[in-house]
Amino acid sequence: MSSTDADYLHIVTQDKISDRRRDLGRLMIWGSATILLVLIVIQSLDQFSTFEFGFTTWRPTLYAYFFWATCLCWAQVILYGEQGRRRLFILPAVLFVISMVIFPLIFALGIAFSSWNLSSPDGRQFNGFDNAIEMWSDPFYWNALKNMVWYILAIIPEYIIAFCLAVLLNSQIKARKFFRVAFLMPLMLSPVAVSWMIGKSMLEIRFGPISRLVRTLGWDNPSFFGSDEIARFMIMVMDAWTFIPFMMIMILAGLQAIPKELHEAAEVDGAPPWKKFWEITFPLMLPVSITAILIRIIFKLKLADIIINVTSGGPGGATDSVTSFIYREYRDRSNVGYGTFLAIVYLILIVIFMTFLIKMAERWSRPRY
Amino acid sequence: MSKQIFFDSKNDVAFKPKRFLGKTLIYLILIFWAIICLFPIYWTVTTTFKTAPDVMKGNLVPWWDFRPKWLGLKSLGLSPDRIFVESTVREEFLKRFYNSMIAAVGSSTLAVLLGSCTAYGLSRFKYRFGFMRNSDISFFFLSQLILPPVVLALPFLVLYKELALLDTRVGLIALYTLTVLPIVIWIMRDQFSSIPTELEEAALVDGLSIWGAFLTIIMPIALPGMVAAFIISLVLTWNEYFFAALLTSSHAKTLPVMVASQTGSQGISWWSMAALSLAAILPLIIIAVILERYIIKGMAAGAVK
Numbered sequence: 001m002s003s004t005d006a007d008y009l010h011i012v013t014q015d016k017i018s019d020r021r022r023d024l025g026r027l028m029i030w031g032s033a034t035i036l037l038v039l040i041v042i043q044s045l046d047q048f049s050t051f052e053f054g055f056t057t058w059r060p061t062l063y064a065y066f067f068w069a070t071c072l073c074w075a076q077v078i079l080y081g082e083q084g085r086r087r088l089f090i091l092p093a094v095l096f097v098i099s100m101v102i103f104p105l106i107f108a109l110g111i112a113f114s115s116w117n118l119s120s121p122d123g124r125q126f127n128g129f130d131n132a133i134e135m136w137s138d139p140f141y142w143n144a145l146k147n148m149v150w151y152i153l154a155i156i157p158e159y160i161i162a163f164c165l166a167v168l169l170n171s172q173i174k175a176r177k178f179f180r181v182a183f184l185m186p187l188m189l190s191p192v193a194v195s196w197m198i199g200k201s202m203l204e205i206r207f208g209p210i211s212r213l214v215r216t217l218g219w220d221n222p223s224f225f226g227s228d229e230i231a232r233f234m235i236m237v238m239d240a241w242t243f244i245p246f247m248m249i250m251i252l253a254g255l256q257a258i259p260k261e262l263h264e265a266a267e268v269d270g271a272p273p274w275k276k277f278w279e280i281t282f283p284l285m286l287p288v289s290i291t292a293i294l295i296r297i298i299f300k301l302k303l304a305d306i307i308i309n310v311t312s313g314g315p316g317g318a319t320d321s322v323t324s325f326i327y328r329e330y331r332d333r334s335n336v337g338y339g340t341f342l343a344i345v346y347l348i349l350i351v352i353f354m355t356f357l358i359k360m361a362e363r364w365s366r367p368r369y
Numbered sequence: 370m371s372k373q374i375f376f377d378s379k380n381d382v383a384f385k386p387k388r389f390l391g392k393t394l395i396y397l398i399l400i401f402w403a404i405i406c407l408f409p410i411y412w413t414v415t416t417t418f419k420t421a422p423d424v425m426k427g428n429l430v431p432w433w434d435f436r437p438k439w440l441g442l443k444s445l446g447l448s449p450d451r452i453f454v455e456s457t458v459r460e461e462f463l464k465r466f467y468n469s470m471i472a473a474v475g476s477s478t479l480a481v482l483l484g485s486c487t488a489y490g491l492s493r494f495k496y497r498f499g500f501m502r503n504s505d506i507s508f509f510f511l512s513q514l515i516l517p518p519v520v521l522a523l524p525f526l527v528l529y530k531e532l533a534l535l536d537t538r539v540g541l542i543a544l545y546t547l548t549v550l551p552i553v554i555w556i557m558r559d560q561f562s563s564i565p566t567e568l569e570e571a572a573l574v575d576g577l578s579i580w581g582a583f584l585t586i587i588m589p590i591a592l593p594g595m596v597a598a599f600i601i602s603l604v605l606t607w608n609e610y611f612f613a614a615l616l617t618s619s620h621a622k623t624l625p626v627m628v629a630s631q632t633g634s635q636g637i638s639w640w641s642m643a644a645l646s647l648a649a650i651l652p653l654i655i656i657a658v659i660l661e662r663y664i665i666k667g668m669a670a671g672a673v674k
Contacts, residue, residue, distance in 0.1 A: 082579070253668075
């Protein structure tokens with residue numbers, strides 16, 4: 001992503017900002033910040049019942065935070081004129097993301113190192129690294145992590161199918177629009193509905209249409225969620241079914257961007273179709289493919305809805321993803337502290353894994369001549 | 370009598386059937402995959418109108434295998450004979466439907482507004498926040514995509530409880546906006562970088578302010594991209610289950626949570642589950658059929674550089 005200076009807008013503006021205006025701007029920022037701080041102090045005192053002010057929620061602090069954020073944005077224009085107006089483009093989103101991500105993450109770290117069961121009356125207690133020790137000897141968490149590896153490996157066949165479909169769609173066919181809409185459909189469906197439509201009804205052992213089909217094909221007693229491997233495979237298939245259209249469309253867009261002249265030149269040179277694919281299409285599609293696979297991995301790492309609703313992790317945790325495991329840890333056992341610790345560990349693993357992948361992807365997609 | 374002078378060469382004659390076979394094979398594969406994609410939807414639609422014996426016999430084609438009945442819609446209080454009668458199930462269903470709609474539309478709108486401003490700013494101006502340059506700020510926003518929802522879920526549960534935002538639509542909207550914001554920025558950045566800066570330069574020379582130029586000149590041009598971003602956000606937020614399951618209980622419960630909560634309890638009354646699933650997927654199916662162009666445009670953004 002090398003952008004030269006030519007991409008940017010160059011505007012020369014003259015802003016005369018008087019001292020009084022500057023003072024007003026500073027007053028707005030610091031004044032509203034003071035209000036926010038005072039409210040935080042008052043509410044914390046109230047929380048630890050040093051004094052009673054009668055607050056039931058932290059809403060007042062929230063409103064004060066909104067007020068401060070508004071003042072901060074507004075004061076940019078007052079303080080910096082044209083420059084401030086430019087900052088106004090990205091400042092709201094930055095403030096939003098920081099308050100919605102960074103702050104809860106810090107909060108999560110606090111929870112992660114404590115023992116906190118919402119159903120027990122003790123409340124939250126700091127317990128240092130006890131959660132880490134518990135995690136180390138929790139076979140189900142490691143099992144879930146191992147399952148994630150399987151689920152991510154399932155992306156390879158998904159990618160191959162998506163690539164084939166995209167190539168077929170890109171060939172000279174009639175009714176292309178119909179096929180495109182039909183192929184896109186699974187992506188539109190909510191995973192929860194899919195888990196009923198396919199997981200609970202079509203794969204139902206007695207009456208489901210797929211079970212009937214399988215029975216006529218010769219498997220007498222089909223059980224799709226009985227054994228570990230088959231259950232995991234079925235989850236993979238359902239997830240693939242919803243997400244193959246996504247990769248297919250990205251690859252299709254890439255295919256359509258390849259200039260026709262290249263294929264024509266290869267044809268003139270007498271290259272057979274197979275060679276044409278390996279020597280022209282595939283190398284040119286490499287950057288798009290890598291982007292599609294990376295995004296797909298990111299979505300796969302969040303896989304949970306289908307598992308929660310179809311197997312809820314069973315049989316014996318064989319289909320558990322990390323997300324669904326932590327979900328049940330909270331839902332069934334109200335174990336907030338331990339669950340958060342597992343989530344944080346998962347986040348760290350993901351960040352390491354993704355950084356590694358992105359670095360590798362950069363190396364691979366760099367053209368070699 | 371005229372005699373045929375010109376003949377097709379042997380190679381060309383052999384080429385024709387081969388080409389025909391290839392075509393047929395392509396169509397066969399395409400139709401096969403289309404059936405794989407569409408059959409579950411067909412199954413859900415027909416099951417909505419099936420009675421228990423029909424389900425058990427595995428009848429598939431309406432009017433031929435079985436007589437369609439209004440069973441599924443009746444269980445939601447939406448069949449012709451129930452629609453004007455008071456029905457608690459319908460009330461409940463409509464409330465969930467409405468919640469889902471508000472949450473999805475609200476958060477998508479918010480995300481598109483915030484995201485397009487940000488993407489525009491990042492594509493046009495140089496920023497410096499401390500050590501962070503434009504590319505760092507872009508990366509900061511896009512990296513939010515990696516964040517798994519499970520990390521945020523529990524802190525938000527506690528946080529929302531303190532802020533009295535648990536089980537409210539506002540809380541859900543804020544969280545959904547956060548989850549789709551990176552995708553919106555990704556799509557819109559692509560969109561804005563394809564618009565030449567000369568347009569704004571002309572507008573600025575004519576005396577518009579930078580926000581004026583953005584709102585009156587650039588926004589209309591970028592509208593297709595905004596529609597694409599909006600629809601993709603809509604798809605993701607309408608289908609969202611994880612946060613809704615954890616953070617809502619009675620008041621702000623969304624449709625996916627309702628579908629999930631009924632999955633186990635229905636036994637063989639498949640028609641009611643089918644009707645519920647159908648209601649959950651139908652709005653997006655309609656959108657996909659009508660606005661397919663925009664969805665594909667949105668997903669292809671960034672694929673082609």
